[in-house]
Amino acid sequence: MTEMSTTKDRPILLDVKDLKTYFFQRRGVLKAVDGVNFTVRAGESVGLVGESGSGKSMTCLSIMRLVPKPAARIVEGQILFNGQDLLSIDESDMREYRGSKIAMVMQDPQTSMNPVFTVGNQVEEPIKLHLKERGAQAMQRVLDALRAVRIPSPEDRVKQYPHQFSGGMRQRVVAAMGLATSPELLVADEPTTSLDVTIQAQFLGLIRDIQKEHGTSVIWVTHDLGIVAQMCDRVNVMYAGRIVESAEVQKIYKDPQHPYTKALLDSVPVMGARRPRLYQIDGQPPDLRSIPTGCSFWPRCPAAMDICKTEYPPATHLGGDDFVHCWLAEK
Amino acid sequence: MASASSTQIVMTNVWKLRLISMVSGLKRAPKIPTVILGILLAFGLFGQWLAPHDPISIDLAKSFTPPVWHEGGSASNILGTDKLGRDILSRVIIGSRVSLALSLTIIALGGGAGVILGLISGYSGRKVDSLIQRGVEVILAMPTILVALVFVFTVGRSFESVMFILSPFLAARFTRIVRGETLSIRERDFVAVAKVIGTPSWMILLRHILPNVFNTVIVLATLEVGHLILLEASLSFLGVGVPPPHPAWGLMVAGGREFISSAYWIALFPGLAILFAVLSINLFGDWLRDTLDPRRRQL
Numbered sequence: 001m002t003e004m005s006t007t008k009d010r011p012i013l014l015d016v017k018d019l020k021t022y023f024f025q026r027r028g029v030l031k032a033v034d035g036v037n038f039t040v041r042a043g044e045s046v047g048l049v050g051e052s053g054s055g056k057s058m059t060c061l062s063i064m065r066l067v068p069k070p071a072a073r074i075v076e077g078q079i080l081f082n083g084q085d086l087l088s089i090d091e092s093d094m095r096e097y098r099g100s101k102i103a104m105v106m107q108d109p110q111t112s113m114n115p116v117f118t119v120g121n122q123v124e125e126p127i128k129l130h131l132k133e134r135g136a137q138a139m140q141r142v143l144d145a146l147r148a149v150r151i152p153s154p155e156d157r158v159k160q161y162p163h164q165f166s167g168g169m170r171q172r173v174v175a176a177m178g179l180a181t182s183p184e185l186l187v188a189d190e191p192t193t194s195l196d197v198t199i200q201a202q203f204l205g206l207i208r209d210i211q212k213e214h215g216t217s218v219i220w221v222t223h224d225l226g227i228v229a230q231m232c233d234r235v236n237v238m239y240a241g242r243i244v245e246s247a248e249v250q251k252i253y254k255d256p257q258h259p260y261t262k263a264l265l266d267s268v269p270v271m272g273a274r275r276p277r278l279y280q281i282d283g284q285p286p287d288l289r290s291i292p293t294g295c296s297f298w299p300r301c302p303a304a305m306d307i308c309k310t311e312y313p314p315a316t317h318l319g320g321d322d323f324v325h326c327w328l329a330e331k
Numbered sequence: 332m333a334s335a336s337s338t339q340i341v342m343t344n345v346w347k348l349r350l351i352s353m354v355s356g357l358k359r360a361p362k363i364p365t366v367i368l369g370i371l372l373a374f375g376l377f378g379q380w381l382a383p384h385d386p387i388s389i390d391l392a393k394s395f396t397p398p399v400w401h402e403g404g405s406a407s408n409i410l411g412t413d414k415l416g417r418d419i420l421s422r423v424i425i426g427s428r429v430s431l432a433l434s435l436t437i438i439a440l441g442g443g444a445g446v447i448l449g450l451i452s453g454y455s456g457r458k459v460d461s462l463i464q465r466g467v468e469v470i471l472a473m474p475t476i477l478v479a480l481v482f483v484f485t486v487g488r489s490f491e492s493v494m495f496i497l498s499p500f501l502a503a504r505f506t507r508i509v510r511g512e513t514l515s516i517r518e519r520d521f522v523a524v525a526k527v528i529g530t531p532s533w534m535i536l537l538r539h540i541l542p543n544v545f546n547t548v549i550v551l552a553t554l555e556v557g558h559l560i561l562l563e564a565s566l567s568f569l570g571v572g573v574p575p576p577h578p579a580w581g582l583m584v585a586g587g588r589e590f591i592s593s594a595y596w597i598a599l600f601p602g603l604a605i606l607f608a609v610l611s612i613n614l615f616g617d618w619l620r621d622t623l624d625p626r627r628r629q630l
Contacts, residue, residue, distance in 0.1 A: 070456065122521075129530060174524065
């Protein structure tokens with residue numbers, strides 16, 4: 001991407017510092033997010049990648065302060081949004097951020113709309129709540145928002161109910177709900193997993209256009225490295241509740257530092273490449289209730305050393321915002 | 332142009348919109364139940380003008396007159412008379428007032444309270460939830476008729492005392508079911524989306540959860556109207572319902588019981604009235620539920 005060199009110098013919009021979100025269960029403490037650090041700059045697209053259960057979604061929900069209560073709790077850390085720590089403000093102030101400054105698009109468009117209200121009525125909700133607009137003015141916003149996500153003839157569509165929309169259209173409507181209030185940050189939690197490839201491409205293109213137009217920052221949560229390559233300026237690789245490597249997108253594809261990142265990239269099939277068998281990472285992600293001591297990846301790591309088994313590697317800064325947690329890089 | 336008209340439509344309050352669609356949809360309501368309910372409603376509201384006789388005036392000379400199609404029947408008492416010579420038709424007509432008024436007030440009071448408690452119980456956390464649910468369990472564990480018997484005997488027979496004792500039972504049932512529905516709906520993604528866009532809890536309850544439990548509430552309410560008519564009839568039958576000589580269907584069935592072999596009409600007609608009332612309300616409720624569901628509305 002050409003804009004990449006520019007995003008580096010932009011002001012920091014979101015700064016997540018040492019975030020820890022734990023589930024307190026009868027069988028022990030499940031460390032879903034265990035000391036996550038990352039930044040999102042204004043207008044930047046940041047990918048959050050990792051296997052299922054690596055804490056990607058929990059990180060997002062923590063940013064929204066919507067972790068499932070009472071099972072989960074944010075136990076430590078700071079989430080600085082434009083310098084304001086979101087974890088220290090009270091709930092009603094937090095609601096002012098949700099939907100107006102930070103929006104979120106969820107995974108499943110089939111169920112993310114209320115079946116008993118018209119689409120117009122639902123897209124109107126954030127506008128009413130945050131922009132305090134009503135009547136024809138709010139309606140105009142609704143139509144604009146639907147037009148922005150390329151819903152054809154929105155004047156007729158607003159009167160229809162969610163079941164009259166296809167999956168791809170619903171996802172765009174949900175995006176419209178998020179974007180109607182022109183938020184500064186959009187958290188997209190695997191927004192395309194339930195869409196087929198062509199619709200997915202449409203949706204991604206759409207978000208990119210909107211982002212260019214409004215300078216919105218986006219956090220892409222995904223396990224699809226293709227989306228990351230297309231959409232992101234920066235990639236954060238998560239493993240067992242931690243970010244193990246953070247780098248600009250070109251760097252991470254060209255020169256991954258962490259063995260886990262390497263392994264992830266190797267397990268993506270490449271069109272036309274001659275490989276006898278697709279690479280797979282041996283073993284399974286650790287049980288988050290009993291994360292191994294030291295580096296959480298060492299049992300599966302081809303380059304594991306003795307120190308890996310006892311001590312978690314500190315961040316090695318690699319210039320810019322890039323860092324990696326690995327003893328190999330430390331040396 | 333198109334946007335101006337759609338503006339108005341979308342801006343209209345959803346409930347108003349629903350009311351409009353309900354009224355226009357009434358044309359498509361099932362005919363027979365609607366007609367029966369209309370008749371019952373007319374009985375309840377205008378009974379005193381519709382009834383051919385005074386329902387409580389006694390005329391012993393006319394006692395046990397059979398219905399008009401029997402030998403010895405008289406055209407002035409179409410459905411015959413009871414032991415005291417009171418006109419059965421007039422009593423059925425006026426009796427609808429007690430049955431309907433009682434069940435509808437109880438539905439409104441108990442059902443309303445139940446829906447509110449159920450929503451709160453299902454949506455709020457553990458403590459409030461278990462507090463409400465323990466209360467519900469205590470009520471549900473009590474035998475309705477027995478408690479009502481004891482209560483009415485203590486405070487005296489009246490419309491109000493029956494209403495007062497039956498409402499909590501109804502509220503408990505509503506609370507249970509609405510809570511269950513709320514528990515499942517609050518986990519749906521659109522509630523998560525609402526949270527994500529910063530909707531406050533009370534608004535999520537009112538806008539996103541209540542409309543989605545509404546179908547269940549309608550069905551339950553119609554079922555309970557039938558149930559309440561029967562319950563009121565049972566209480567009257569046991570002698571703790573609305574006090575005589577005011578006619579109530581249950582009371583009439585009870586009074587006719589001892590003459591069932593010689594003068595069946597005394598018990599049969601109020602019994603039929605109960606049957607048709609309960610049946611039509613249930614059928615009407617089914618239709619109402621379908622009409623309120625946007626997905627089924629178009630079928």
